[in-house]
Amino acid sequence: MTVEIKKINCKNCNKDLHDDCQNENCLCRDDNHGVKIPTLKDGVRVDDSKPISKDFEKEWNESNKPDTQKKEQRPDDVSTVETLYRFAKLRIKKTIVSSSDSNQIFAKIQNNEHIETIDLTTTKAKRWLLFNYKQATNQICAADSYKNALDAIKSDALFNGTARETIFLRIAQTDDAIYYDLCSPKWELIKITKSGVKTIPYDESTPTFIRKQAMVEQVKPKFEGRNALEELVNLLRVEEDDKIVFQVHLACLFYEKFETPLAVILGEHGSSKTTFTKTMKRIVDPSVSNIGSLPTRKEDLPQVFQNNYFSVFDNVSELKQDTSDAMCRAITGDQSSKRQLYTDNDDFIYQYERKISLNGISPRIDSADLIDRTIFYEIPHIPDNERLTKEEFNRKIDELMPHILGQIFTTLSKTIQNYDKIGKNIRPFSRMGEFEKYGETISRILGHKDNEFLERYKEKWLLGSISAVDAFPIIGLIQTMMENTKIFVDTVSNLHKKLKADAKDLDIETKGKESGFPTKPNLLSRQLKQLTPTFSRLGLMIKIIPYDSRDDKYPRGSRIIHITNEDFKE
Helix, strand or coil, rough: CEEEECCCCCCCECCCCCCCCCCCCCCHHHCCCCCCEEEEEEEEECCCCCCHHHHHHHHHHHHHHCCCCCCCCHHHHHHHHHEEEEEHHHHHEEEECCCCCCCCCEEEEEEEEEEEEEEEEHHHHHHHHHHHHHHHHHHCCCCCHHHHHHHHHHHHHCCCCCEEEEEEEEEEEECEEEEEEECCCEEEEEEEEEEEEEECCCCCCCCCEECCCCCCCCCCCCCCCCCCCHHHHHHCCCCCCHHHHHHHHHCCCCCCCCCCCCCEEECCCCCCHHHHHHHHHHHCCCEEECCECCCCHHHHHHHHHHHHHHEEEEEEEEEEEHHHHHHHHHHHHHEHHHECCCCCCCCEEEHHHEEEEEEEEEEECCCCHCCCCCCEEEECCCHHCCCCCCCHHHHHHHHHHHHHHHHHHHHHHHHHHHHHHHHHHHHCCCCCCHHHHHHHHHHHHCCCCHHHHHHHHHHHHHHHHHHHHHHHHCHHHEEEEEHCCEEEEEEHHHHHHHHHHHHCCCCCCCCCCCCCCCCCCHHHHHHHCCHHHHHHHHCCEEEECCCCCCCCCCCCCCEEEEEECCCCCC
C-alpha cells in the first residue's frame, strides 16, 4: 500500500510547524519540520525506513478523506502555495526591503554551505524554489504556485515592519569598515578595518550585496609587501608627474561612500588607452567585457550605472550636456525611475553613487560641472619596439593583480587608522573635498611626501580650466577682455554683443551648437553661472544680479553682470 502525504497531522501535533510535537511516529520530527513529503509503503517510510504504526496510518487516511459535508472546499493549489510558502520561509535567513525602492525585495538564503542573496522579484527566485522543493520532495508544482508563494513572502516583508536597508553592488562602506565582494561561488567578502584585512563569509550580519549578470569573480589578494602599484603605473605607461595622483585615484575608487573624480584617459591611436581603462575595471570591478560603449540614448545610462559599481566607456568623442549632467549626478549620488509596466503606475527606482572612467583621443565635455569633477590622464604613444602583445600584457597583469589588490587593501586599512590625524586637518580647495582628504592620507601611507599629492592634484585640477576653455570660448574671450581691467559692470545683453564682436575679430566661430558659443543673452547668462567655479580658479569673480533701480542707468529688470579681476595690479 502506498500513501501519498500532503500535510502532516497527529493527535499530539496540530501546529503548522510542529515545534512541540512529542509523538514518536509523527512525520514532523524529520529535519524539514513536516514540509518534506515522504512516501509510505507497507507501513514503512521509504526514505529512511522508520516504521509508522498502523493506527497512525489509519488516522492519517481518515483525516485526509474529502469532506463531503463542507459546502465550500479550498482548491488544492491553495494548499500547495501554503506548503511552498512554509518551505521557502524555512530556508530564508533574512528578508530585506531596499531603502530606495520598496518594490525591490531580497532574501538571504542558505545555499549548500554558504549564504547568498536572491532577488525575490526575479525568475531566478522561482527557479530557486522549484529546484530546492523538487530536491526535497521529488515533486514539481504548477508554475503559478511558486510565484504566489514568493508573492506572499514579499507581502510579509512589505507590511510586517521589515526594516529597509541599503543594497550594495561589489563594495560597501560603513562607518568603520569597507566590504569588498569577491563574487566567488562561496560568497566570500574582504573586510577592511583599521585592525587589518581578512576574508569573511557572507551572512545575515554583513551589508546586503547583490550580483549582476555580467559581474565576474575577483582574484584573491596577496599580502607580500610588494610595491605593485609602482609596477602597475610603469606597465600602463603613466606619465611621471601623474603617477602619485593616479595611484591615489585608483585606491579611492574602493571608497563607496564619497565622490571620486571621473577618470578621463586621453591618448592618440596606438597609446593603448582601451587597455588602460580595461585594466582599471579589472582591478576595481571586473566584469565579462570590462568595457563598453557610451549609450546613445540618455535613458539607458542610469541602467548602466545601476548594473556596474565602476562604469568604463570606450572611445568617447564627446559628452553632450545631458550625458554630462547624468554623469555628474552618478558621481555625487542620483536617483531616477523607469516605468515597470504600462499597465500600472509602479516604477523601477534607480539609486546609486558610482565611479566612472572613459577614454578617447580628445573627448569634448560640454559641462563645466563635470570638468570640475574630472582628472585627465594623457598617455603617450607606444613605440613599436616597446609594444606588448595582448597575451604578454595579460600575462603580466594576471601575475600582478593579486599583489595590486593586496597593496590597495592594506593601504585602505592604514588609511582608516590614520585618517583622523591626517585627513581631517586638510582644508579642501575643490568640490571633491573627501577625495582630497582621503587622497592625501593614502599618499602618505604609500610613502610620498606631505602634501605632494595635494600639490599634484591641484595642478591637474587647474588644467581642467584649460579643457573648459576649449569647450567654452567665452572663457578665453572674457580672460582677454579682463587682462587690463579690474572691474567690468554692464548688462548681460551688452556683454553678449561685445563678446560676439570680439569673437568675430579673432575668427572664433559663434554659430551652431558645436561652437560652444551662446547664441542669445539668456544662454550667456546660463553659461556664466555654470562656469563660475572655473572663472574663480582663473581669478575672475562673477556675479549676475537683477537691476531694479529707477535711476535709468540700466533698463529696469535687466540682468547686470559684475566681473572682478582679483589678479589685477594697478
